[in-house]
Amino acid sequence: MLAACGQAKTGQEQANQALSAQPATASAIGNAIACAPQGATDFTRACTLERTGDTVIVRNPDGGFHRLLVAGDGNVTAADGAEAAQVTARTSGEIEVAIGGDRYRLPPSS
Numbered sequence: 001m002l003a004a005c006g007q008a009k010t011g012q013e014q015a016n017q018a019l020s021a022q023p024a025t026a027s028a029i030g031n032a033i034a035c036a037p038q039g040a041t042d043f044t045r046a047c048t049l050e051r052t053g054d055t056v057i058v059r060n061p062d063g064g065f066h067r068l069l070v071a072g073d074g075n076v077t078a079a080d081g082a083e084a085a086q087v088t089a090r091t092s093g094e095i096e097v098a099i100g101g102d103r104y105r106l107p108p109s110s
Contacts, residue, residue, distance in 0.1 A: 034094075037062065038101030047104060055079055058097070058104045066099050 035047035037060045046061045056068040067079035076087045078099060086098040094105045 033058070033107065034105040035060065036103040037064070043103070043105060049104075049106060056106075058102075058106075060102060064102070066097075066102065066104075068097065068099075 031048055032045040033047050033049045034043040034045050035058070036043045037047070048059045050057050050059075054070050056070060057065055058068070059065040066085075068085055069077050069079040076085055076097070078085050083100045088096045088098075090096055090105070094107060097104045097106060
């Protein structure tokens with residue numbers, strides 16, 4: 001009952017909600033997304049994002065990629081479980097995911 005009181009959401013909860021609200025069909029979302037692959041100091045729109053069901057795949061320009069699993073409750077984890085994903089909500093509505101030295105800025109759900 002307390003959950004219905006409209007309490008403020010944490011950054012992780014906001015990020016989880018944004019990802020879980022995306023469509024469940026395979027699609028490229030805006031093609032290029034901002035990313036900072038391992039070793040990069042700045043973000044550039046050089047990575048791509050696609051979603052199939054509850055799996056989000058972010059692809060680096062060098063061919064590397066990370067698969068993220070979005071659980072029914074909106075929890076975001078690495079789909080293969082090899083490395084933990086750190087998820088942070090940004091004020092622009094984007095969420096930032098850091099995993100394995102790579103950082104991605106995912107767009108808000110549409």
